[in-house]
Amino acid sequence: MTHELPDLPYDYNALEPHIDEKTMKIHHTKHHQGYVNKLNAALDKHKGHTSHEDFSSMTVQNLLRNINKVPADIREAVVNNGGGHANHSLFWEIMSPEGSKPTGEVVEAIKQEFGSFENFKEEFSEAAKTQFGSGWAWLVVNKEGKLEVFSTPNQDSPLMEDLSPILGLDVWEHSYYLNYQNKRPDYVEAFFNIINWKQVDHLYKEATK
């Protein structure tokens, strides 16, 4: 299969003033498209080989969950570009112009795991602010169905550790620098205004059913 850039579920300017139109446009059409193109180019190298059949029909999420089955010579390219594709696909869908109140089963689980929603917000924000260099902050469901918060460098996806990401924040400079420059903490704070908790709740239910 050929991997494709998904459409954004809203306009490029829809997340303003929290994330500006120019950043969204470049982020989606240049950065995310770049990961998709490079992922396809890497997988194309094995077209026609028997090993290709093992992974050519896999979704990008399954490719990452089965990263050890991917041929060694393209594994790093799949980690970086498949990770980039999967991470950004999730990122677009867990944001919305209006944001939404933190409600649903996921919020009950958050309160249970972190003591309060505020504690969770603090832990997640800290992970986002302290990730050195490029990377992501995550809220994931682990194999025991419990919630965890951590950050990863580069485009490393939690899917490679068999974890299910349900909320992710891109802290690469390309995601905020035009509007926030060096003020990553302001970007992290603004992100909380545009989280689509309905979608996060949906992903939580999918991951725990």
Ligand SMILES: [Fe+2]
């Ligand atoms: Fe990004």
